[in-house]
Each structure stands twice: as structure tokens, then as C-alpha cells.
Amino acid sequence: xxxxxxxxxxxxxxxxxxxxxxxxxxxxxxxxxxxxxxxxxxxxxxxxxxxxxxxxxxxxxxxxxxxxxxxxxxxxxxxxxxxxxxxxxxxxxxxxxxxxxxxxxxxxxxxxxxxxxxxxxxxxxxxxxxxxxxxxxxxxxxxxxxxxxxxxxxxxxxxxxxxxxxxxxxxxxxxxxxxxxxxxxxxxxxxxxxxxxxxxxxxxxxxxxxxxxxxxxxxxxxxxxxxxxxxxxxxxxxxxxxxxxxxxxxxxxxxxxxxxxxxxxxxxxxxxxxxxxxxxxxxxxxxxxxxxxxxxxxxxxxxxxxxxxxxxxxxxxxxxxxxxxxxxxx
Numbered sequence: 001x002x003x004x005x006x007x008x009x010x011x012x013x014x015x016x017x018x019x020x021x022x023x024x025x026x027x028x029x030x031x032x033x034x035x036x037x038x039x040x041x042x043x044x045x046x047x048x049x050x051x052x053x054x055x056x057x058x059x060x061x062x063x064x065x066x067x068x069x070x071x072x073x074x075x076x077x078x079x080x081x082x083x084x085x086x087x088x089x090x091x092x093x094x095x096x097x098x099x100x101x102x103x104x105x106x107x108x109x110x111x112x113x114x115x116x117x118x119x120x121x122x123x124x125x126x127x128x129x130x131x132x133x134x135x136x137x138x139x140x141x142x143x144x145x146x147x148x149x150x151x152x153x154x155x156x157x158x159x160x161x162x163x164x165x166x167x168x169x170x171x172x173x174x175x176x177x178x179x180x181x182x183x184x185x186x187x188x189x190x191x192x193x194x195x196x197x198x199x200x201x202x203x204x205x206x207x208x209x210x211x212x213x214x215x216x217x218x219x220x221x222x223x224x225x226x227x228x229x230x231x232x233x234x235x236x237x238x239x240x241x242x243x244x245x246x247x248x249x250x251x252x253x254x255x256x257x258x259x260x261x262x263x264x265x266x267x268x269x270x271x272x273x274x275x276x277x278x279x280x281x282x283x284x285x286x287x288x289x290x291x292x293x294x295x296x297x298x299x300x301x302x303x304x305x306x307x308x309x310x311x312x313x314x315x316x317x318x319x320x321x322x323x324x325x326x327x328x329x330x
Contacts, residue, residue: 010318018311023074025303029296030073033083034066036292082300083293087286092297096279100301101181102172103278106270107263109198114205122213123240126221138214141207149266153200153273160196168193170275197274204266205259212255216248223247250317257313261306 064072076082085092125134161169173193175184184190220226221244229239268280275281279298286294 007318011315014311014314018307021307022304025300025307026074026077027070029082029300029303030070032299033292033296034069036295077300082297085286085294086291087289087294092294093301095294096282096297096301098182099277099279099282101183102276103264103267103271103280105183105185105194106197106201106267106276106278107260109194110201110205110263111260113198113202114209117202118206118209118213119245122210123217123245125210125214126217127236127240129218137210141210144203144207147203148269149200149204150269150273152203153196153270156196156200157273167196169196172277197270197276200273201263201266201270204262208259209252209256212252213248216252217244220244220248253316254313257309257316260309264302264305 080093081091083092084090085095088095121137124131125137128134157169160167171193172184172190174187174189175182176186177183178186184194217240221240226239226244234242267276267278268283270276271278271280272284279301283295283298285291286298
């Protein structure tokens with residue numbers, strides 16, 4: 001009972017912190033929107049007389065004190081109203097959510113590639129550190145960290161699209177709609193279009209995660225419980241995967257969850273290179289066409305994703321190691 005109460009208290013603290021962080025993000029988004037320009041200039045243009053502009057300003061409450069405008073903005077955000085896009089003439093949140101499935105599937109594909117490649121490669125480099133393949137993997141990981149993501153994308157397009165003609169170079173391919181979700185994961189053409197962007201995006205974290213898995217495994221393999229398992233006759237795979245890997249996952253989950261936010265941020269470059277119709281490509285369009293409400297809504301959406309991911313990582317860390325719930329306890 002005491003452990004369950006401590007775990008619930010831990011989760012409650014993390015949720016309260018998430019709400020405070022989201023409140024701070026909304027305040028920053030409102031400040032950015034206010035600083036980027038006069039929304040009436042975008043709505044009415046230059047030819048509208050000043051008297052009409054001032055009347056509209058009063059009607060929209062833009063002449064109210066900053067604190068009053070902030071309160072109205074927060075109240076609207078609580079109901080899902082973050083403004084209207086100047087480009088699409090629709091609620092900005094609807095526009096961003098329409099692009100979210102494409103970005104989510106891109107990040108999901110990249111995350112799966114990182115997970116499926118980094119864990120076995122990192123374990124191999126830890127248990128066979130002097131082997132030639134391990135040295136090659138670590139050497140390539142250094143190269144991978146050094147190459148910018150857009151150059152990786154251009155290189156993959158040149159090899160697999162231009163020279164070999166195996167994979168498409170741009171776009172999302174054929175998609176199908178399931179309710180509100182438009183997905184390309186259920187069509188062969190959509191999966192083919194996903195491969196190169198996902199590989200490009202995964203190149204950001206794959207070298208880092210290989211080294212993280214290797215370091216965590218080396219640390220665990222040096223502990224007494226591993227030596228005890230070996231002394232009892234446990235097979236090497238059982239020692240590596242059953243004993244060492246489970247404990248190595250605790251720091252990896254924490255670091256890995258934070259790095260997923262990095263993938264979300266880097267979708268800007270990847271989606272631009274591959275003309276992928278996601279949130280990052282939408283943000284660049286909003287910046288190019290000075291759609292201030294859409295820009296700030298994108299910032300709020302990305303901030304919300306960071307908060308959700310970090311909160312889930314904390315809860316997952318608690319599931320792997322219940323002692324975490326006692327942090328900060330008197």
C-alpha cells in the first residue's frame with residue numbers, strides 16, 4: 001500500500017508539473033504572437049482606414065491591457081481555440097492536427113529504426129569490444145554524428161532514388177483515411193515513401209543510442225550480480241539480455257524519451273528535404289507567409305508533445321524502477 005501511494009504521489013507531481021510547463025508555453029506563445037506583429041495589419045491590409053482599424057481593434061479586444069488579452073488567450077486555449085490561420089482561414093489547431101499524422105508516422109518510423117538497430121549493435125559493442133565489427137560500428141557512429149541531417153537525406157536520395165531508382169524521393173505516397181487519421185502505413189506505396197525520410201531522421205539519434213546502449217551495458221556487466229549469474233552457470237545470452245539489459249534500460253528510457261523530442265524538432269529539415277507534408281513543412285510555410293497565429297500554434301503543439309513525452313518517460317521509468325517514486329520524499 002505504501003509503495004502504491006508513493007507511486008500515485010509521484011505521478012500526481014509529474015502531472016502537476018506538466019500543467020505548469022504547458023501554462024508557461026502558452027504564455028511564451030502569446031508573448032511571441034504579440035511581438036511578431038500587429039494581427040490587424042494581416043487581417044485588414046494597408047488600405048483600410050485607420051478609424052475602421054481602430055474600431056475592429058476594439059471589437060476584437062486588442063486594445064485591452066496585456067494581462068486581459070493574455071487571460072482571453074488562455075481561456076481560448078483551454079477550449080482548443082488558438083486563433084485562425086491567415087493562410088487557410090481555419091482554426092490553427094485544426095490545421096496543425098491535420099498535419100500531425102504525417103509527422104507522427106515519420107517520427108515513429110525513425111524511432112523504430114533507432115530501437116531495432118541501436119540495441120543489438122550497442123550490446124555487441126559492449127560484449128565484444130575488441131572485435132573488428134564493433135570497432136567499425138563505433139567508427140561509423142562518429143561519422144554519423146558529424147554529418148548534418150539534410151546532407152544525409154540528399155545522399156540517400158542520390159543513391160536510392162536517382163542512381164538505383166528503388167525508392168521515391170519526395171512526398172508521402174498513397175494514404176488511406178481511418179476516421180480522422182490519414183495514414184500511409186497501411187499501403188505499400190506509403191511505406192516505400194516513408195523509408196528514406198525515416199532513415200534520414202533516424203541518423204540523428206542512431207549513433208548516439210549505439211554509444212548509450214554500449215556504455216550502459218558495459219557498466220552493468222561490471223556489477224557483482226552479473227558475475228554471480230555467470231558463476232552459477234547462466235549462459236552468456238541470458239546474462240546479457242535477462243540480467244544486464246533490463247537494468248541498462250532504466251537510464252536509456254530516460255535519455256531516449258528526451259531525445260524523441262529532438263526527432264520532433266528535426267522533422268523541419270527532414271520534411272523540407274523530402275517534401276513530407278507534416279507539421280515541420282507546415283511551420284516553414286507559415287514562416288514564409290507570415291502566418292503568425294499558425295506559427296505560435298505550432299510552437300504550442302510541439303511544446304505539448306515534449307511535455308507528454310517527458311511525462312510518459314517519467315512514468316515508464318517508475319515502472320522499471322519503483323524506487324524513483326521515493327525521490328524527493330522527506
